Structure formats: structure tokens, C-alpha cells
Amino acid sequence: MNKAITDGIVFQPLPFSAGLGVWSSGEGTPGSDTYAISGSGVFVAADADFAGCLEVLKVDPTARVRYMGETPILPGCYLRVTAKVKAISGPFPAVRVSGWAGQAGGAPLVGLPAFGPATQLTNYGQVVEISAIIGTGDRTGVDMLWTGADYGHLGIDLTGPTGGVVRVDDIQIEDVSSVFTRELLSLVDVRDFGAKGDGVTDDSAAFEAADAVANGRTVMVPAGTYLLADNVTMENHVKCEGRIVQGAEYRFILQRGYDFDAYLDAFKNEEVAFKKAYQALINFADHESLDLCGRRILLTEPVDMQACDPTRTRFETRRVIRNGQFEPADGAAWDSDIVTSQANYAAADDLLLTNVVNIENIQVGSLVEGNGVGREIYVAAVNVADQTLELSAPLFDAEGSQVFTFTRFKYLLDFTGYEKLSQFVLDDIEFQGRGVASGIVLATAGLTFHLRDCFINKAKDRGLTSPGRGCQGMMIDRCQFISTEQSLPVSERVTIGFNANANDVKIRNNRASRFKHYCVLSGTGSVITGNHWFNGDNETLGVRKGGIIITTPNPKTIFTGNYCDNNFIEWTNEHSSDPSLGQQFSFGGLSITGNVFTINDVAPWAHFIVIKPYGPGHYINGFAVQGNVFRSLNGKIDRVEHVDTTYADLDFGRTRGFEFQGNTFSNVAEPVSNPVTMEHEQASEAVTWVMDTGVALPFFGPARYVEAVMPNGPITNSSGGRVHEMPWSEGEQGAHSRSVHLNWGTSVKGRVRYQVRMDDPY
Numbered sequence: 001m002n003k004a005i006t007d008g009i010v011f012q013p014l015p016f017s018a019g020l021g022v023w024s025s026g027e028g029t030p031g032s033d034t035y036a037i038s039g040s041g042v043f044v045a046a047d048a049d050f051a052g053c054l055e056v057l058k059v060d061p062t063a064r065v066r067y068m069g070e071t072p073i074l075p076g077c078y079l080r081v082t083a084k085v086k087a088i089s090g091p092f093p094a095v096r097v098s099g100w101a102g103q104a105g106g107a108p109l110v111g112l113p114a115f116g117p118a119t120q121l122t123n124y125g126q127v128v129e130i131s132a133i134i135g136t137g138d139r140t141g142v143d144m145l146w147t148g149a150d151y152g153h154l155g156i157d158l159t160g161p162t163g164g165v166v167r168v169d170d171i172q173i174e175d176v177s178s179v180f181t182r183e184l185l186s187l188v189d190v191r192d193f194g195a196k197g198d199g200v201t202d203d204s205a206a207f208e209a210a211d212a213v214a215n216g217r218t219v220m221v222p223a224g225t226y227l228l229a230d231n232v233t234m235e236n237h238v239k240c241e242g243r244i245v246q247g248a249e250y251r252f253i254l255q256r257g258y259d260f261d262a263y264l265d266a267f268k269n270e271e272v273a274f275k276k277a278y279q280a281l282i283n284f285a286d287h288e289s290l291d292l293c294g295r296r297i298l299l300t301e302p303v304d305m306q307a308c309d310p311t312r313t314r315f316e317t318r319r320v321i322r323n324g325q326f327e328p329a330d331g332a333a334w335d336s337d338i339v340t341s342q343a344n345y346a347a348a349d350d351l352l353l354t355n356v357v358n359i360e361n362i363q364v365g366s367l368v369e370g371n372g373v374g375r376e377i378y379v380a381a382v383n384v385a386d387q388t389l390e391l392s393a394p395l396f397d398a399e400g401s402q403v404f405t406f407t408r409f410k411y412l413l414d415f416t417g418y419e420k421l422s423q424f425v426l427d428d429i430e431f432q433g434r435g436v437a438s439g440i441v442l443a444t445a446g447l448t449f450h451l452r453d454c455f456i457n458k459a460k461d462r463g464l465t466s467p468g469r470g471c472q473g474m475m476i477d478r479c480q481f482i483s484t485e486q487s488l489p490v491s492e493r494v495t496i497g498f499n500a501n502a503n504d505v506k507i508r509n510n511r512a513s514r515f516k517h518y519c520v521l522s523g524t525g526s527v528i529t530g531n532h533w534f535n536g537d538n539e540t541l542g543v544r545k546g547g548i549i550i551t552t553p554n555p556k557t558i559f560t561g562n563y564c565d566n567n568f569i570e571w572t573n574e575h576s577s578d579p580s581l582g583q584q585f586s587f588g589g590l591s592i593t594g595n596v597f598t599i600n601d602v603a604p605w606a607h608f609i610v611i612k613p614y615g616p617g618h619y620i621n622g623f624a625v626q627g628n629v630f631r632s633l634n635g636k637i638d639r640v641e642h643v644d645t646t647y648a649d650l651d652f653g654r655t656r657g658f659e660f661q662g663n664t665f666s667n668v669a670e671p672v673s674n675p676v677t678m679e680h681e682q683a684s685e686a687v688t689w690v691m692d693t694g695v696a697l698p699f700f701g702p703a704r705y706v707e708a709v710m711p712n713g714p715i716t717n718s719s720g721g722r723v724h725e726m727p728w729s730e731g732e733q734g735a736h737s738r739s740v741h742l743n744w745g746t747s748v749k750g751r752v753r754y755q756v757r758m759d760d761p762y
Contacts, residue, residue, distance in 0.1 A: 011079060013067040013154075015170040016043050017052040027100040028066030028153025041065075049086065049127050050169040058093055058164045065168055066100065066155035073101070073149040078135035078142065078180055082172040083156050085128055087121040090164035094118040097132035098157040101149040109149050115157055116143040121166070130156070139180050186217035187239075190226070197224025197242055204230040211236055221266070228252060233284075243268040246276065249310060253280045259291040260324065270297045275308040282315050292324025292429070299326060301333035302410050302437070306417025314420045316446070322427035326412045328437035336461065337363065337408040343389065344401045350394035350577035351380075353404070356387050365416045365441050365467040366406040372397030374551060374574030374614075376499040376520040378467035379406060380444045392468050392501045393522050393551070394577035396614045409461040411441040418443040421470060425450040433459035435484040444468030452477040456497075458484040463515075464498035471523070472502035481512040488514075490535060491543045496520060497533075507531060518567070522551040522575045524589075529560045536566030541603045546570030546610065553618065554585030559592045564608065566599050570644075572612040579647070581617030587650070588622030588657065597640065600633035604669070607637070611699070612644035619654035620759070625698075626659055632667035639670045641698050652701050655759040660698045672698045675707050675757045685718050685747035689727075692739045693756055701758035702737035705729070708755040709742065715750035723748050731756070 014022055019036065020043060026032030035041035040063070041056045056063055071079070081097045098115035102108055116132025132143035134152065146152065154173060158166060188210045191197065195206035203226045210219050214236040224242040232246075233253040244266045246252050254262050258280065263273035274297050281290045306313065328334055339361045343353040356362065359382060368377040373395050381390035412431050415421050421443035431439040431454065439456040442449055444467055456463040456479065463481045466474070481497040493516035503523040509530040512518045518533035533547045547567030550557065551574050559569065571587065573579050597608040608630055611620075630640045641660075643650055658674055665671035673696070680691040693703040706729035715723045725745050733739040740756060 009072060011071055011173045011175060013069055013171055013173060015052060016054045022068045024066040024068050025064055028068050028155065029100060044167060047167060050167065054168045056166050056168060058158050058162050058166065063158040064155060066153045068153060070151040071154050071173060072151050073136065073146055075136045076177065077175060078133055078177045080131055080133045080174050080176040081154050082129060082131040084169040086126055086167055087124050088165040088167055091161035092121040093158040093160040093164050093166060094120045095130050096157050097130060099152040099154040101146050101152050104150045112146050112149065113144045118159065133176060187220045188214045188217050189220045189222060191222060195226060197226050199225035199227055199245060202227055202229040204228045204232050207232050240265045248307060251279055251283050252276055253284050255286060258287050259293050260295055261293045271299055279309045281319055282309060282312060288318065289320035289322055291322060294323055296325040296327055298329050299412060300329045300331060302412065302414045304417055305413060305415045313418060315418065316420065316422035318423040320425040320427055325430040325432055327432040328412060328434060330436060334410045334437045336410060339406045340403055341406065342401060342403050345395055345398040347399055347577035351391045353389040353391065356389050359387050360384050362389065362406045363408045364444065366408040368404055368406060370398060370402055370404040375549060380468035393575035396574050396576055396579045409438045411438045413440050415443045416441055416467060420445040422447040426454055428453045430455040430457060432457050435460050438462045439464055441465045441467060442470035444470055446470040448473040450475045451479055454479045457482045459495065460484060462496055466500050469502045471500040471505060473504045474500055475506045476510055477508045479510045483513060483515045486514050489537045489539045489542060490545055516545060517549055518547045520549040520551065524552055524555045526555060526557040528562060530562065532563035532565060534565040540601050542601060544568060544602055544606050551575040553587045554589040556589040560594050562595045564595060564597045568608045568610050570610045570612060572614060574614050579615030586618045586621050587611055588620060591624045592628060593624065594627045597628060597630045604636060604638045607642040608640040610642045610644050611650065613648040613650060616648040617651060619651040620658045622657040624659040627662045629664045630668055636667045636669050639672065640668055641672065643699050652758065657762050658759040670695050672696060674698050674759065675755045677753060677755045679753050681751040682749045685749045687744055687747050689742040690739055691742065694738065697758045702732050703740045703756045704731040705757045706731060706740050706754055707757050710753050712751040712753050715748050717746055717748050
């Protein structure tokens with residue numbers, strides 16, 4: 001029963017915000033001093049932990065906070081008084097629930113306990129909750145037996161040394177009679193069906209028997225330890241005072257009241273509760289999502305998601321985990337595992353390492369590093385019997401035998417145990433890495449993994465890793481990636497926001513701050529829209545690195561409406577076992593439109609768009625850079641575009657379908673365009689006009705074709721007569737092929753505006 005509901009009795013005292021005149025520094029009886037006039041307490045409206053609280057300066061050996069209202073004490077009614085307090089300064093007091101018991105007419109009832117158990121405060125700023133139960137019956141759990149009392153002035157005492165300052169949240173008084181009168185609240189006790197709660201006896205059958213007769217009533221699990229050595233499914237609501245113990249191979253499924261809090265009540269351990277709740281999520285069709293109830297879940301080691309239910313190696317039904325936070329506890333479990341091992345690589349079988357020494361020590365999901373290995377190459381599968389490793393992408397120059405390094409980062413949530421995981425969603429979750437743990441590692445196969453409205457904060461090494469093809473169709477929406485390297489210059493950073501190997505990735509409306517790279521993308525068909533990635537630092541003339549790395553030469557990908565802040569888009573073919581141009585597409589199929597590019601405090605040679613061929617023969621074939629804003633602050637940069645010729649240059653004689661126009665340049669010394677419109681003035685008559693485009697075409701490209709010519713004023717001959725003939729053009733003239741010739745039928749002079757292209761049409 002609950003008298004507040006059944007009889008409309010008000011037990012809850014007024015909050016401190018309603019005024020301190022009803023809160024006594026004495027016994028709480030009429031005429032006692034109140035905190036409105038005593039001077040030893042003040043109301044604090046804004047506190048980091050409490051929404052309004054009373055701050056008490058302890059000046060007496062026992063400082064009281066008593067409600068002056070008369071809280072009724074009724075036979076059979078049990079009240080729990082709860083207070084949250086924290087020490088602010090000075091000596092630490094002890095805190096206890098206390099009260100003054102009275103009879104009708106105002107006389108005190110002597111001989112009754114005036115206070116409950118005390119809790120000693122030990123840390124400043126730590127919120128400590130104290131409580132005590134007051135009742136008229138001598139029942140287990142009653143802290144203050146007030147038989148015969150009619151009412152009380154209830155509150156708390158601060159005992160111990162004086163001089164300390166303590167803040168007290170609004171004191172709560174609630175009717176907890178249901179704890180003592182279960183039979184009146186439609187409860188079914190598992191002990192009535194044979195449950196022992198001794199931690200040794202298998203209580204599975206007793207749980208299911210109680211659930212079978214509950215018929216809508218709540219199944220009560222009293223104090224104790226209940227071993228469930230079998231699968232148990234509960235159709236009715238379950239209330240756990242005791243603790244359940246169950247192996248990972250068995251399932252505990254709550255069909256009603258399913259959320260993380262329910263499993264935390266049952267298993268009394270955050271880590272175990274999450275694993276069992278997740279196990280239930282993927283084994284009961286009526287639940288599509290697991291609500292973490294806004295809880296922070298402290299993990300002592302990475303969560304092997306597949307091991308939560310060892311019977312399932314594949315899962316491809318939509319499921320969602322939402323609304324909570326994961327955080328690692330300090331410990332060696334988060335240290336990366338590093339293995340060095342000799343292996344062979346052949347471009348003919350470009351996703352395989354063979355003859356791998358000590359292969360049993362190498363884990364799926366390990367980062368592969370070595371000579372000729374591109375960025376973000378991972379171990380996708382391990383075959384110990386054959387001594388082979390499957391890679392997430394080919395190696396560009398690793399033919400033969402060498403020693404590779406395999407680094408297995410540790411992630412808060414680890415899905416690599418699954419053969420395939422599809423349609424999985426993480427929603428509104430903070431992955432708080434604290435520089436101790438990385439965020440998420442996907443399964444090696446799967447479709448449409450979705451990360452939305454999440455924070456990946458201070459991941460140690462990686463925010464999200466795809467070690468295989470589990471990122472096919474992956475969606476990352478409205479998330480924030482914050483690196484743990486905020487104070488480091490760009491040149492010293494090693495962390496990466498995320499990577500993807502498969503196709504059709506959607507990256508939309510995210511924000512990232514101060515990684516080495518925001519992401520590395522090696523698939524095709526990606527859509528990158530509305531993101532802001534900031535990779536700058538506080539250095540003057542600092543180094544800048546690629547924010548987004550595209551490792552496929554023809555990615556059929558669009559960048560639209562993004563904010564590329566203090567980094568550049570780097571386009572390579574490093575994930576190719578034969579990076580020289582063969583029968584494949586060359587650099588094309590990329591559209592960069594309507595974005596904002598900004599940079600500051602860098603050397604003049606910084607850029608925004610960098611193409612880096614890892615082999616010869618490549619060229620641009622279908623590339624659009626249109627409607628973007630390029631801006632440099634605190635100094636000019638030379639150009640916005642660049643070819644990194646560390647391994648090879650582009651063949652500009654084969655450029656086709658290249659549009660670089662309609663862009664805006666601020667503090668860029670050499671704005672470029674293709675086609676580029678220029679003006680030439682011929683001061684003296686000549687049959688051939690030599691017109692130099694200089695460096696006006698992107699990537700210092702050659703002036704291959706004159707697309708249009710228009711006289712700007714009259715064209716005249718040596719006698720001053722006007723000439724109306726049409727000239728003919730020749731491209732790729734001069735030492736660097738950056739000049740064009742206009743050829744006339746006679747010697748003429750004048751001024752023209754002309755448009756030049758560096759590419760062939762399709």
C-alpha cells in the first residue's frame with residue numbers, strides 16, 4: 001500500500017527553494033530556530049549536483065536540519081527518509097537521518113530512537129546518499145522503531161567536528177510500506193516455489209514456476225544469491241532485491257520491464273548486466289532496442305559482444321542499443337597487443353599473407369604495418385592451420401618476405417567475434433575512452449551498421465575500426481569524434497577517427513576534432529555531407545595532414561556541404577597491389593562541391609586537395625571541384641591543389657572530364673580554374689600571338705586547348721585597319737606546355753579574352 005496514493009496523505013516536505021522558514025536548526029518543533037534566521041545555513045540555487053540545496057556551516061557538535069511540518073506516523077505505514085549530501089570544505093562530519101517523535105497534542109514521546117545509522121563523509125564534492133526507515137512495527141529493515149508516535153519532525157543530523165561546510169539536497173520522505181506488505185501488492189515470491197538463494201542450488205525451475213503462476217503480478221526475488229544454471233525466460237515483471245548469477249551460455253530474458261536498469265537490479269554488476277541484457281536483446285524478438293537508461297557503464301575490459309552469447313556467430317536482424325555511456329576502468333586489459341612476425345606477400349593473391357610465423361599470437365582486427373603497407377590495413381581472418389592471414393585491403397609494395405607488425409587495439413565494444421553482423425544500431429551513446437580505450441571495432445562482414453547521435457570522446461587509438469567488410473553501407477550520422485591528442489601538434493598525432501573498407505558508406509553531419517586523420521576510406525559509393533573535421537593545432541607554420549584519406553582511385557564519391565578545417569582531402573591508390581596504371585580506372589569519379597575549406601598559421605606550401613599516385617601512368621578522368629570556398633588566415637598559401645610525387649606524377653596528357661570552376665579564393669596567391677579565362681594584349685603586330693597561362697590551371701596543368709576567344713576591342717593590322725577574321729589556336733606550347741598560340745592570317749595587334757582547358761572532353 002501507499003498512503004500517499006490511497007489516502008492522499010502528504011509525506012514529502014517542501015523543498016528548500018520554497019523557503020527556509022520551515023526548516024529548523026533545532027528539533028523542528030514550533031518556536032525552534034529556523035535556517036531563515038539562524039545564519040548557519042543558506043539556500044544555494046545553482047549547484048553542479050543538486051537542483052537547489054541547503055548549505056550548512058556546522059557550528060555545533062550536532063547540527064540539525066529538521067522539517068517543521070508534522071509528518072504523520074501511521075500504524076502499518078513505513079517511511080523512508082533519504083538525503084543526499086556532500087562535503088564542501090572544512091572537517092568532515094558524519095551524517096544520519098534523525099527525527100523528533102511526538103504525540104497528539106504536541107507532547108514528545110520519549111524513549112524512542114532519535115536517529116538512524118551514520119555515514120562518515122570522507123571526500124569533498126562526493127555525493128553521499130543516506131537513508132533510514134521509520135515505522136511502528138518491529139520489522140527487519142526498520143531503523144527507527146516509533147511505536148505509539150503520531151507524528152514526527154524529520155530530517156538529518158551532522159555530527160562530529162565543527163567548522164565544516166556541507167550541502168544538502170532536498171530531503172525525500174516516501175512511503176515504502178510495500179517492502180513489508182508484499183502480499184497486498186500482488187507479489188509472487190520465488191522462495192515460495194523452492195528458490196534457495198544460496199548461490200549453490202540451481203534456482204532456475206523455481207523462477208519459472210513462480211513466473212508461471214504470477215499472471216500479471218510481480219515476481220519478487222528477495223535478498224540472496226540465486227544461481228540460474230539454465231535458460232530462464234520471465235513473462236511477468238521481476239523485482240530483484242537479491243543477486244542473480246548465471247553463466248554466459250545461459251540466457252535470462254525479461255519480457256516485461258526490459259531495460260538495463262532491470263538487469264542491473266538482477267545481476268548487481270554493471271558489466272555483467274550489460275552483457276546479459278545484450279544477450280537477451282539478440283534472443284527475444286519482442287525487443288528491438290536496449291535502453292541503457294542514461295547510465296554510465298564502467299568496463300574493466302573490452303566487451304566481446306559475440307561472447308555475450310557464444311551460441312550466435314551471425315546476427316542480421318535490426319537491433320539498437322541506446323541512451324547511455326561506456327567508460328573504461330584503468331587497467332592492463334586495455335593495453336594494445338603487439339606482435340612482430342615474418343610473412344610472405346604476393347600481388348597475385350593480394351589479400352593474403354602466407355607462411356606467417358607465430359600466427360597463433362595474431363588476432364583478428366590487428367593493424368598491419370610494414371614496408372609497402374598502406375594506412376589502415378587490418379587482419380580480417382586468421383587461419384592457424386594454413387599459416388595465412390586475410391587482409392582488409394591489398395598492400396602496394398610488399399612483394400616478398402618481410403617482418404610485419406600487428407597491433408591489436410582494445411575497444412570498449414568489440415564485434416570481431418561475429419562472422420557477420422548486420423543492421424545493428426548504436427544510438428545516443430557516449431564512448432568515453434579517456435585515452436585508455438578505443439571506441440568500437442566492427443565485425444569483419446555485415447551490412448548497414450549505423451552509428452547515430454553518439455560521442456566518441458578521447459579514444460586512445462581509434463574511434464571506430466572496420467577490420468574487414470562489416471562496414472558495407474555503414475551510416476555515421478550526427479556524431480562527434482574528439483581525439484585524446486588535443487594538445488599535440490599535428491606532426492605527433494597517431495589517432496584516427498574511423499575507417500571504412502567497403503562500399504556505400506554514408507557520413508553525414510558529424511564533427512571531429514584534432515585527429516591525425518578524420519577517416520580513411522577505401523571503398524566506393526560514399527556520400528560525405530555536412531561534416532566539420534578540424535585537424536589544426538596551436539603551432540605557427542604548422543604541419544597539416546590529410547583529414548579524409550581516399551584510397552581508391554575511382555571512388556564514385558561526393559563531398560558536399562562539408563567544412564574541411566586545417567587539413568586537406570588526400571586522394572591515393574595505396575590500397576592496390578599494383579599501383580601502376582593497368583586496366584583499372586584512374587583518378588576520377590569524385591565530386592567536391594559546395595564545401596568550406598579553411599586553414600591558418602601554415603607555411604605557404606599548404607594545400608586543400610592533394611592527389612598522391614602510388615604508381616606511374618595515372619591521370620585525371622572525371623573529377624569535379626566546384627562551388628567551394630577556399631580561405632587561408634594569418635598568411636597566404638600558394639595554391640589549393642597539389643600532386644604529391646613521392647612515388648609518381650600524374651600524366652596530364654590524358655586528363656579528361658576535369659571541372660575546377662566556380663570556386664572562391666581568399667588569401668590564396670594563385671587561384672586556379674579549369675577552364676580558365678584569361679586576357680592577352682598584343683602590343684605589336686604579329687601573325688602568331690604567344691599567350692602564357694602561367695600557373696593558372698590546376699596542378700600546374702598544361703594549356704591543351706583554347707576553348708573560346710573573344711576580342712576585347714578592335715583587332716587591327718599595321719595600317720590601323722580592323723581585322724575581322726577568326727584565328728586558329730595551338731595548345732601545349734612553350735617549355736612547360738603552359739602557353740597557347742593564336743595564329744592569324746596577317747600580322748595584327750589588339751586584346752582578347754580567351755578560355756583554356758587542360759583536359760579532353762569525354
